[in-house]
Amino acid sequence: MESTQLVILAGLVIGLVYGAVGLLSGFCLMSSMRGILAKGDGRLVRTYALAVAVAIAASQFLAGSGSVDLGKSIYLQQSFSVPVLFLGGLLFGYGMVLSNGCGSRALVLLGRGNLRSFVVVIVLAIAAQMTLKGLIAPARIALVQASQTTVIANSLPSLLASLGPSEVVSRALAAVVAVVALVLFAFAHPAFRRSPGQIAAGVIVGLLVAAGWFVTGYLGADDFNPVPVTSLTFIAPIADALQYAMLSTGLTLNFGIATVVGILAGSLVTALATGRFHLEGYSSPRHMLRSASGAALMGIGGVMAFGCSIGQGLTGVSTLAVGSFIAVAGILLGTTAGLRGALRVQPLAMF
Secondary structure (H helix, E strand, O other), X not given: OOHHHHHHHHHHHHHHHHXXXXXXXXXXXXXXXXXXXXOOOOHHHHHHHHHHHHHHHHHHHHHHOOOOOHHHOHHHOOEEOHHHHHHHHHHHXXXXXXXXXXXXXXXXHHHOOEHHHHHHHHHHHHHHHHHHOOOOHHHHHHHHHHHOEEOOOOEHHHHHHOOOOOHHHHHHHHHHHHHHHHHHHHHOOHHHHOOHHHHHHHHHHHXXXXXHHHHXXXXXOOOOOOOOOOOOOOHHHHHHHHHHHHOOOOOOOOHHHHHHHHHHHHHHHHHHHHOOOOOEOOOOHHHHHHHHHHHHHHHHHXXXXXXXXXXXXXXXXXXXXXXXXXXXXXXXXXXXXXXXXXXXXXXXXXX
């Protein structure tokens, strides 16, 4: 089996597992933020924090052992635009509130029969393609070119290394501090400690991020036909999956498209096996308009931020890239603005 075929097959398997785990656990940054800010339930945010900790630990181990060169990913670029990353995160976070979930959550719920998620996925894909290559692309590129800066240190380990420690020590120190802080935060919550399902979900999702790095960065490291080094992310892959479904002739499958298909299939099979599958729709035209508007903001913002709540919040952060922390700060602020304060989005029927 060729390396590209192996990468696609592995992406499908990773998607299947994520779809099943996402459906059973409700894994979602949007749900996590709503739980802790609106309902006072901090279990889901601890699940997310644990997933980040595991993703960082496993990904940095792969990088430190030389198995994967994370420097080839889009997150560890020497030049990036702080304003565009942050603004993109803001748009994505607020759009996530409007749509009641991020792109990955929409894929999981679509597999369960949620037709609202179908609208979210389609609109997100169209808006993302418009921002990547279409009508919005020139404005995005011009904004990036006008505001990007070149940095000497593009990650936390490189920042530490600039102070004197070796690269190995800097990587280990940055990873250990981040992982310990996140694990302590997660397990400091008594209800989370009594939730084995949520603990397992956090560990599995974190390992899936590392698995994606291993698949694309190690198994896909063909000298003649290398694949892009990436892992779980959903904005561009959802856009690519829609384009592939429409224009497959002349296009090729990739890890991201396979992951999207796998999530849909994994969620669908799990929903059918557990009796959770049922069709759902919008409660009103206003609900549909708000949901579609949020999806458009997620598509545009996700491209500007180089990722979503998973693509930056887990995969990007697992590289300890400075740009990823900037994008995540925007996502968290945009989500908080949508859930609380003057810009709060009034609740409608939820996913």
